[in-house]
Amino acid sequence: MGLLLTAAAMAACSGDVSPPPQAAGESGGNTKAAAEPPPVCIDGTGAQGGKIDRPAVALKIENSREARPQSGLENADVVYEEVVEGGITRFMALYHCGQSAKAGPVRSARFDDAKIALPFTRVLAYSGSNAFVEKELTKRSMVTLTELNAGDAFFRVPTGSTDIHSLYANTEKIRSQAPKKADAPGDGVFEFGELHEGASDARKVTINFNSSNTIEYRWGQGAWWRFEAGEKFLSASGGQISVPNLLVQQVDVDSSKKIVDPVGNPSPDIDLAGKGKALLFRDGHVTKGVWKVKKEGDAPTFETRSGKSFTFAEGPIWVELVPSGKGQVKGSFSYR
Secondary structure: OOEOOOOOOOOOOOOOOOOOOOOOOOOHHHHHHHHOOOOOOOOOOOOOOOOOOOOOEEEEEEOOHHHOOEEOHHHOOEEEEEEOHHHOEEEEEEEOOOOOOOEEOEOOOOOOHHHHHOOOOOEEEOOOOOHHHHHHHHHOOOEEEOOOOOHHHEEEOOOOOOOOOOEEEOHHHHHHOOOOOOOOOOEOOOEEOOOOOOOEEOOEEEEEEEOOEEEEEEEEOOEEEEEEOOEEOEEOOOOEOEEOEEEEEEEOEEEEEEEEOOOOOEEEEEOOOEEEEEEEEEOOEEEEEEEEEOOOOOOOEEEEOOOOEOEEOOOOEEEEEEEOOOOOOOOEEEEO
């Protein structure tokens, strides 16, 4: 979610009313600057403690049953869910104003990660990758941070364990190792505002990245509550994951001809250029439209069928990159 400058409301003065006196040091020449609204976090909220002018951090987090409950997902501004080998999924959690002292379990990078992260950041933290992925990350000029080069930003839980589900990261220590020239997120990924008129009612969203695992989001108490495999999707802090914004972005996914996992499953190759179906679920409603990307790595736009930008509620956004029926890797979703 790039930074969005939210429009500030201004009262109009009639010709019969004298303008208010200017404050000391104020001049008519700086009216435009004074009217500019403050910047916001990539989830549209206002930051506390001046945390906006800093780079976002993208962190890869596991989503196998053995990894649950995960830590730190509830603190992310934006979370992407993508399909990986064997039909399971992984998360890319983006922390701009959000932060976590213990986020994970952290797992390896994938070929598509740079394309997902670039609209927000070049700083990607993960646990290893193969040569094809490393080459792609280098090509995209990503700042790659792992347990091998980021010191105590990564740690094992429990202490001394080398289990693949035991690696965690401190997002602030990760951020501190980003180059000083690393930019804060730019404008233009998500826009925030009131719910679109004409949005249809929606109370339940069902997503299948594979036929054997069902993900659900159910609307209630002002949020979308996540369930997976029929169970509440919990955070390690004890609460169920819930968000105000759920974005389903349908993408074409093929099987890589070059990258396979240790047991021979091909890595998915997600097409993140062109356009596809998009649905925004917020406030117990759904707005239908399309996503568009000029070239891979560019920021996406989300528009209704009439060409108006999607407007998100302020707060975290979870983006589900659901495989369409066109590629070799199939997925599905439905809502009611």
